[in-house]
Each structure stands twice: as structure tokens, then as C-alpha cells.
Amino acid sequence: MAGLSLKSVKKRFGETEVIRGVDLDVRDGEFVVFVGPSGCGKSTLLRMIAGLETTTSGSIEIGGRDVTGEDPAKRGIAMVFQTYALYPHMTVATNMGFPLEMAKRPKDEIDRKVRDAAKILHLEQYLERKPRELSGGQRQRVAIGRAIVRQPGVFLFDEPLSNLDAELRVQMRIEIAKLHQDLGTTMIYVTHDQVEAMTLADKIVVLRAGRIEQVGAPLELYENPDNAFVAGFIGSPRMNFVPATVKSAQGNVAVVTAPKVGLSEVAVTTRGTPPAPGSDVSIGIRPEHFVPAEGAAAVLSGKITIVERLGGVAYAHAQIEDGNTITVESRDAREFTAGATTRFGIDPKRAFLFDKDGRRA
Ligand SMILES: Nc1ncnc2c1ncn2[C@@H]1O[C@H](COP(=O)(O)OP(=O)(O)OP(=O)(O)O)[C@@H](O)[C@H]1O
Ligand SMILES: [Mg+2]
Incomplete structure (x- = not known):
């Protein structure tokens, strides 16, 4: 050996x-x-x-x-x-x-x-x-x-x-x-x-x-x-990336917004000093980390184009307002309806932030 x-x-x-x-x-x-x-x-x-x-x-x-x-x-x-x-x-x-x-x-x-x-x-x-x-x-x-x-x-x-x-x-x-x-x-x-x-x-x-x-x-x-x-x-289906802007930053929390996709404010914890206010960033959310829209800290809404039902899990592919597609996982195979405009909740604790060069913020 x-x-x-x-x-x-x-x-x-x-x-x-x-x-x-x-x-x-x-x-x-x-x-x-x-x-x-x-x-x-x-x-x-x-x-x-x-x-x-x-x-x-x-x-x-x-x-x-x-x-x-x-x-x-x-x-x-x-x-x-x-x-x-x-x-x-x-x-x-x-x-x-x-x-x-x-x-x-x-x-x-x-x-x-x-x-x-x-x-x-x-x-x-x-x-x-x-x-x-x-x-x-x-x-x-x-x-x-x-x-x-x-x-x-x-x-x-x-x-x-x-x-x-x-x-x-x-x-x-x-x-x-x-x-x-x-x-x-x-x-x-x-x-x-x-x-x-x-x-x-x-x-x-x-x-x-x-x-x-x-x-x-x-x-x-x-x-x-x-x-x-x-x-x-790493992760399948792959992580969703939503372009956003830093609105304010304090300690190691950045408040980011993405008005183009109707995302008002999400406070994401960063690894170190967050990028300065005004910086372009992207928010990363894994398909399995969306939460129910009711009571969520932030919500993304999109029109579901395709639903893939695998039995135990289902994936919705939804077009968000900037034209990009996101993938959302659900353990309830009947939750998604193709063609429906749907709100998906975001849990800021499960969101990742990346700077414009793709480095983890
Ligand atoms: N004998 C060779 N002569 C010239 N270029 C080569 C040679 N062998 C590999 N390459 C080039 O080196 C790069 C890496 O090839 P490699 O086969 O290591 O990739 P890989 O990661 O194993 O890809 P895959 O997942 O498709 O198997 C490629 O761009 C390939 O074209
Ligand atoms: Mg190879």
C-alpha cells in the first residue's frame, strides 16, 4: 500500500x-x-x-x-x-x-x-x-x-x-x-x-x-x-445562479436584491467581508433548497415550463422574469403544474453568494 x-x-x-x-x-x-x-x-x-x-x-x-x-x-x-x-x-x-x-x-x-x-x-x-x-x-x-x-x-x-x-x-x-x-x-x-x-x-x-x-x-x-x-x-441537478446586486453589507452579511426577477431583499451570510454595496454578484440556490413560499424570507416567481416526475421526487423547470430558467425540487410529485406561474421560497441560510468572478463571497 x-x-x-x-x-x-x-x-x-x-x-x-x-x-x-x-x-x-x-x-x-x-x-x-x-x-x-x-x-x-x-x-x-x-x-x-x-x-x-x-x-x-x-x-x-x-x-x-x-x-x-x-x-x-x-x-x-x-x-x-x-x-x-x-x-x-x-x-x-x-x-x-x-x-x-x-x-x-x-x-x-x-x-x-x-x-x-x-x-x-x-x-x-x-x-x-x-x-x-x-x-x-x-x-x-x-x-x-x-x-x-x-x-x-x-x-x-x-x-x-x-x-x-x-x-x-x-x-x-x-x-x-x-x-x-x-x-x-x-x-x-x-x-x-x-x-x-x-x-x-x-x-x-x-x-x-x-x-x-x-x-x-x-x-x-x-x-x-x-x-x-x-x-x-457538485450536486445534481446543478445549482441555480441568479444575478443580483449588493444593496448593503455589514459584518459578514450582505443584503442583495435582484429587481429583474422580483427579488426584493435577501440577507445572505458571507464567508468573509462581503462585496461592497453596488457590486454585481450571483446568488446560488440548490434545487433541493427551495422552501414553501408561504412564510419564506424571500420568494422567486416563475412560470413552470416542464415538470419531471421521477416518483419520489419531482423537478420543475421554471422561467423566471429575467428569462433564465431555474430548477426546483419537490418531494411532493404532485406539487408542480406545468404552465402555472408559481412562487418558490428561498431560505437565505441555504443561499450562497458569489462575486462577479465566481469566487465565493
Ligand atoms: N496524446 C495527446 N496529444 C495531444 N493532446 C492530447 C493527448 N491526450 C489528451 N490530449 C488533450 O488533453 C486534454 C485532456 O485530455 P484528457 O483525456 O485528460 O481529458 P479528460 O478529462 O479525461 O476528458 P474525458 O472526460 O472526456 O475523458 C484534452 O484537451 C485532450 O484533447
Ligand atoms: Mg478521460
């Missing part, structure tokens, strides 16, 4: 810098998830840790050892990709044992490690099958098994579940959580899936255009985002 440390890591492909100075510490045994928009550099960073991409500058340490220029095979890592990359002509057992075969390990050791991994992954009855005789989830388990037999210090996963259907993803997500619990090995996991990130991670790293925007525990990022980008990225 091993921790990990990235120091001022950069990667250039030709003229383009795709990783633009990343510093990150991962504790031994930690489960770290990389999230960020497509093309922000998640896979590149993971491949640099694996040694599948060279590092342009900066250093990578695994288990306290500088591995920056080292061969992938010597780094003590194992990587699982979105495409399982199994050998079609080999059985499950041979596929899983292949890395040990390559390392010229004795046959009884290979057999034992393959059996152990198969047990952990519930693959015992499939050991003699070929990959084509397996479901997608079973194939991905074989790919994970092939990583397990090597007993790496760090597991690297690049969107391992994105080829699976919704139900299998849920199952495999739980399997991976259990695997981490059982093995206690450091894992770094790239995903687009909010639920995977929130549920699997000890620590989420939010990347944007080759830089880290924020690192923190899932709930830390959800409850206390540093900027509008992280606030919008």
Missing part, C-alpha cells in the same frame, strides 16, 4: 499545456475521485501517475519514492480502464493471471492469487469461460481481478463503469466500495458520475482546464464550495 504526492505537475502536448501545475497529496488507503468537465485532463493526470504519459515538469512520488521518470511496471500501480481490454482467446483465469505470468511467478502462486481475486469478485464459477461468454459487468470484474492479483500499492480507475447499464453500475459501484473496504488499498478513480463521486470518495478533486479548483470531502464540496464552478459541478 502507498500514499501519493504530486508536486507542481505539468504536462504539455506540443504547444498545449493540458495539466497546468497540480499539487496533490493522497494518503495511504484513501479513495480519491477526480471529476471535471470533458477534456479537463482527468485521464491525462491518471496516466501520468501510472507512467503511461511522461511528466513535462514537477514530480510524482508513490509510497515516498520519486517515480517521475520510472517505468510503469516499477511503480507498484495497477490501472483499470473503461474498455476492459481482456484477451478474447484466454479464459477468465488466464486473463486474470496474465500480469503474474508476465512477471514469471510460479504457477501455484498464480493459481492461488487468481482464486483469491475471483472469490472477492464473485467470479469463481466463471473462471473457465471466455470473455465473450460474460456480461459487461462480469467482464469489468475480470479486468479489476487482473489488477487485484498484482497486489498494487495504488489502484487507478479511469471511468471503469461507464460502459455498463444503469442497474449494473449501481451494483458494481457497491462492489468497488466493498473492494476498497476489504483491501484498504489507495484508489484513484476518474468518473463523470455524480453519485459515484459522492458515494465512493473520501476526497474529491475537482479539475478544470488542467488545474485543481478545489479538493475536499464530498459533503465539504457540496456544503462549502470555494467558487461557482465547484458549486455548479
